[in-house]
Amino acid sequence: MYFPYSRIEFMQKIEHIGIAVNSLEKSIPLFEQLLGTLCYKTESVTSENVNTAFFKTGESKIELIEDSTEGSIIQKFIEKKGEGIHHIAFSTDNIEGEIKRLKSLGFEFIQEIPKKGADNKLICFLKPKSTNGVLVELCQEIV
Numbered sequence: 001m002y003f004p005y006s007r008i009e010f011m012q013k014i015e016h017i018g019i020a021v022n023s024l025e026k027s028i029p030l031f032e033q034l035l036g037t038l039c040y041k042t043e044s045v046t047s048e049n050v051n052t053a054f055f056k057t058g059e060s061k062i063e064l065i066e067d068s069t070e071g072s073i074i075q076k077f078i079e080k081k082g083e084g085i086h087h088i089a090f091s092t093d094n095i096e097g098e099i100k101r102l103k104s105l106g107f108e109f110i111q112e113i114p115k116k117g118a119d120n121k122l123i124c125f126l127k128p129k130s131t132n133g134v135l136v137e138l139c140q141e142i143v
């Protein structure tokens with residue numbers, strides 16, 4: 001069988017899509033118009049040197065990300081690729097279990113210990129080279 005897992009609820013949904021932008025000030029009104037909904041939260045994530053802004057789109061969210069410090073990961077991303085989709089985040093109720101499961105399958109992580117990210121989440125990222133070039137974030141709600 002191609003998909004050998006009996007449990008398919010590991011990745012519960014696409015929690016959000018992260019979009020790298022030059023300026024939240026410019027992009028928040030743009031995405032408010034695009035999505036027809038207001039930004040419901042902005043948050044600075046000091047561990048990543050970024051500022052974020054969130055929009056609800058049904059079950060998922062859009063996260064706009066700008067750098068807050070020279071030389072942040074977002075600035076480097078935009079220099080290389082321009083503004084655009086930066087990562088896809090999947091939610092899980094067991095981030096530690098998911099890290100173990102994915103490592104055992106050969107996936108590589110940027111950091112293997114989850115850290116506190118924006119929006120009250122524990123997060124970790126996989127290395128894009130192990131996921132067809134897509135930066136994948138796992139996130140678990142902190143309760």
Ligand code: ZN
Nearest residue numbers: 018063089137
């Ligand atoms: Zn994210």
